[in-house]
Amino acid sequence: MQIVLCDDAEHAAREAAKWVQALLVHKAKPVLGLATGSTPIRLYQELIALHQLQQLSFANCTTFNLDEYFDIAATHKQSYRSFMQKHLFNHVDIDQTNTYLPACSQGQNPRLVGLEYEQKIAAAGGIDLQILGIGSNGHIGFNEPTSSLASRTRLKTLTAQTIADNSRLFEPDEVQPTMAMTMGIATIMDARYILLIATGQAKAEAVRQMVCGPVSAYCPASILQMHEHAIVVLDKDAASLISDQQYLKVAEQENQRMIDMYGLQFIAE
Ligand code: GLP
DSSP states (O other): OEEEEESSHHHHHHHHHHHHHHHHHHOSSOEEEEOOSSHHHHHHHHHHHHHHTTSOOOTTOEEEESEEETTOOTTSTTSHHHHHHHHTGGGSOOOGGGEEOOOOOTTSOHHHHHHHHHHHHHHTTOOSEEEEOOOTTSOBTTBOTTOOTTOOSEEEEOOHHHHHHHGGGSOTTSOOOOEEEEOOHHHHHTSSEEEEEEOSGGGHHHHHHHHHSOOBTTBGGGGGGGOTTEEEEEEHHHHTTOSOHHHHHHHHHHHHHHHHHHOSGGGGO
16 A cells, blocks of 8 residues: 555645546546545545646546445435535536446346446446545445455445444435445455545544554455555544554655656556
8 A cells, every 4th residue: 555644634635636637637538436425525626626727627537436325316415426516527527428326226226237337337448546535434435344355336235333424414304325336345446546535533443454454344445455556645633543653654755756756647557
């Protein structure tokens, strides 16, 4: 894992944006994996700002979101489709017909929807860069603890902890979904690059388990230890429980020196 240590959440968003920008600038037809949740919002704001400065175009970009609540209308304000429209798609030059989420309604067969989503990703040439957040229980996408490390896009039942964590985003009288379609862990691992962002003390223990713990289905994010190109962007609070902070700092300085020297365009190769 390449761990990028940042001072705060704004700094983390700027660092993460550099990787996305490198891909979009250097690849003719980039395929971006997107995430929802509060963490990537700052990254999306950075990307919108770069777009407004004419330093970034999404015109040739195809996107695949990690997950979507089960049986929710795209127009529902709590759908992840609405989230993406609000926080990114409505503000950049993306062709919205090239933006995909694993939406599945009650009348559809989730197994077929999952299979079709996998086929769509493959037909687009696979995901170049997958953006990830992390749940306080170590989940990625909605792959909750005990998810198969070999899983593909499918329907998952959310844990009580995830429902409680996300309840802050719902009004008291709003029905909160308890199931979601999500890319599987193997789907995520197929991405050429992974960019995980974690900020805040509430993520520190999950980050510790992801980075220092054993690879285990009980902490789905720990599978990233097995990925060839996993970039983990952390603020001080999220990184606070990782052991050997001194080594991380030295390694990060060296990484930055290499990036300053050679750039990030290799992400598009
Ligand atoms: C959600 C999403 C994840 C996200 C995580 C953390 O439930 N399915 O993709 O990374 O929980 O969200 P937040 O960034 O709001 O802490």
